[in-house]
Amino acid sequence: MKIIAYGIRDDEQPYLEQWSKEQGIEVKAVGDLLDDKTVDLAKGYDGAVVYQQKPYTASVLDKLAANGVTNLSLRNVGVDNVDADAVKRNGFKVTNVPAYSPEAIAELTVTQLMRLLRRTPTFDRKQANGDLTWAPDIADELNSMTVGIVATGRIGRAAMKIYQGFGAKVIAYDVFHNPELEKQGIYVDTLDELYAQADVISLHAPATKDNEKMLNDDAFGKMKDGVWILNPARGALIDTDALIRALDSGKVAGAALDVYEDEVGIFNTDFGSFDAIPDERLKNLMKRENVLVTPHIAFYTKTAVKNMVQFALNNNKQLIETGKAENEVKF
Ligand code: NAD
DSSP: OEEEEOSOOTTTHHHHHHHHHHHTOEEEEOSSOSSTTTGGGGTTOSEEEEOOSSOBOHHHHHHHHHTTOOEEEESSSOOTTBOHHHHHHHTOEEEOOSOSOHHHHHHHHHHHHHHHHTTHHHHHHHHHTTOOOOTTOOOOOGGGOEEEEEOOSHHHHHHHHHHHHTTOEEEEEOSSOOHHHHHTTOBOSSHHHHHHHOSEEEEOOOOOSTTTTOBSHHHHHTSOTTEEEEEOSOGGGBOHHHHHHHHHHTSEEEEEESOOTTOTTTTTOOOSSSTTOSOHHHHHHHTOTTEEEOOSOTTOSHHHHHHHHHHHHHHHHHHHHHSOOTTBOOO
């Protein structure tokens, strides 16, 4: 059995080598992404492991199949950039990695909240200028707050445990009620109830047609004054202009954003200077000491990257050996 792995970064390489050695299976690592130029490298392999933001086009998938490779294992969750017709037409088997480390995302979310509540960005700036005074930057305590979690999936539940560890009261909204959490009486019935009660709103829902820009002027208007907003889920959940208005008015005390509605082509790019970042709205947010922007890094931990690589390789091996895999995605 031989597997080709596309788009392998330096930080993924050791985990790939470890798996290959342990399994005794040849894995060819290619730094380039899978596209029309690189697809012929797959000739002679039994499966391909991939991860990329750019599309898996019909043209690429047709060529991959013509090269004899129809076992395709993604190292990430989302499959929306895979051409579904080409998958069906060529009889591809596709797998994803539905969970690689929910804790990675939850830990960054709470870390950023604590930085906001304890005003560490302000103290960092003051101290760098030799100012070691306290006032007026008095902090808030999480243990006396109510945290409203939107979506109690894997990440929402991991975040919930940490909030509860800090002593916060947790309430949650989800279209599906987890039976264990239901017993704890954590759920509210509507988002409006969550908005009315929460001091902190922690978003952990996928982006769907129904919840696009769910945090808009109307939603902010229903929240407590001085609410804290955390979004490590998807940029599309927040109307950025409405958030800026809510920050300007003080309705929102601060926000931590690991995602941004226009992040594609901007996040994970080095522009060389702050001024060169080609997005004025994003810079407006980034300039604020009560807004913490991170470029979609919540998933980027050693544990998560190892799991993305090794779970995808396990999936691909299963497909090659049995024609089936636990994490097969139906198109
Ligand atoms: P999951 O599939 O385990 O859980 C999703 C939950 O959302 C489910 O409980 C579902 O019922 C609920 N849900 C769906 N639509 C909803 C809606 N309209 N309103 C309320 N709840 C709704 O997913 P997960 O692993 O917990 O991931 C959650 C999201 O986090 C992902 O969809 C993704 O957008 C984001 N994410 C971000 C990063 C990052 O690096 N920042 C990494 C991975 C995932």
